[in-house]
Amino acid sequence: MSEISARNIVLVVDDAPDALAMLTDALEPAGFTVLAAISGSQALAIAGRITPDIILLDAVMPEMDGFETCRRIKATATIAGVPVIFMTGLSETEHIVRGLEAGGVDYLTKPINIEELIARIRVHLANARASQSAYAALDATGRFLFAVTRSGDILWSTPQAQRLLADAFPPPEGQVRLPRALMEVARAGGTVHAAQGLQLSFMGQTSSDEFLFRLSVDQATSEADQLRARFALTQREAEVLVWIARGKSNRDIGDILGLSPRTVNKHLEQIYVKLGVENRASAAVLASGVVNGR
Numbered sequence: 001m002s003e004i005s006a007r008n009i010v011l012v013v014d015d016a017p018d019a020l021a022m023l024t025d026a027l028e029p030a031g032f033t034v035l036a037a038i039s040g041s042q043a044l045a046i047a048g049r050i051t052p053d054i055i056l057l058d059a060v061m062p063e064m065d066g067f068e069t070c071r072r073i074k075a076t077a078t079i080a081g082v083p084v085i086f087m088t089g090l091s092e093t094e095h096i097v098r099g100l101e102a103g104g105v106d107y108l109t110k111p112i113n114i115e116e117l118i119a120r121i122r123v124h125l126a127n128a129r130a131s132q133s134a135y136a137a138l139d140a141t142g143r144f145l146f147a148v149t150r151s152g153d154i155l156w157s158t159p160q161a162q163r164l165l166a167d168a169f170p171p172p173e174g175q176v177r178l179p180r181a182l183m184e185v186a187r188a189g190g191t192v193h194a195a196q197g198l199q200l201s202f203m204g205q206t207s208s209d210e211f212l213f214r215l216s217v218d219q220a221t222s223e224a225d226q227l228r229a230r231f232a233l234t235q236r237e238a239e240v241l242v243w244i245a246r247g248k249s250n251r252d253i254g255d256i257l258g259l260s261p262r263t264v265n266k267h268l269e270q271i272y273v274k275l276g277v278e279n280r281a282s283a284a285v286l287a288s289g290v291v292n293g294r
Helices: 017-030 040-049 066-074 093-101 114-140 159-168 180-189 220-231 235-245 250-257 261-275 280-291
Strands: 008-013 032-037 054-058 084-088 106-109 144-148 154-157 191-193 198-207 210-217
Touching: 008 017, 008 040, 008 114, 017 032, 017 114, 032 040, 040 054, 040 066, 054 066, 054 114, 066 084, 066 093, 084 093, 084 114, 093 106, 106 114, 144 159, 154 159, 159 210, 180 198, 180 210, 180 250, 220 235, 220 261, 220 280, 235 250, 235 261, 235 280, 250 261, 261 280
Parallel strands: 008 032, 008 054, 054 084, 084 106
Antiparallel strands: 144 154, 144 210, 191 198, 198 210
């Protein structure tokens, strides 16, 4: 096994070369592999290639400060679960709160006590690994769980839920977000059908701004595949037709698939042409016949 995969990987982010050298010299003898970045953008680029086990992040940096860097880390699906420890000379309560609100798990003020830093790193690594094991165990039992804020930002997710969400809602710049309209429908009704054949179930509110959901693969996926093959539809047209056959309105379909009612109507126009029908009732009858084997 290579050294980089056998040892805990620590990404140190600080615009001061002396600080990077000091931390590298202290951490490597303690059994860590150290990756160094002198800016937030460089840290994101490195973490995109090699996932660190933990990130030590200076709060005060030019261009992109540590708080914004942390927010971007937490909004990137592949590294959102990596614990971030802030290291900074900013010791006011407001700065500590900003660091924790940005997604940091800890906050150390400079000058850094190396023994204390190493102890905290080991504690947070153990906690992160325990969480990862729990998430993997949930995945293994088919419980693909994730939690979001009121605005739809992902707080945490099991590995399989993370992959399903990224496929269903392709994230801009790595930021996966659950459509708010879909989340509200799920919260109101308990279970709804989402994009890419996923079923979304609301499990409950775990804090003032944390909402727990469960994903599962929906039967609508196979139905959409059948309709797409039978009528030469696009994937999205097939998904719309599935819900037409289930008696949903354009507005309901838009909420389910994350589309505007106008976009749903445009898909319907193409569906009518491809099916050779003139209205949604006829389209629903043809679709039901295909999925029910008639």
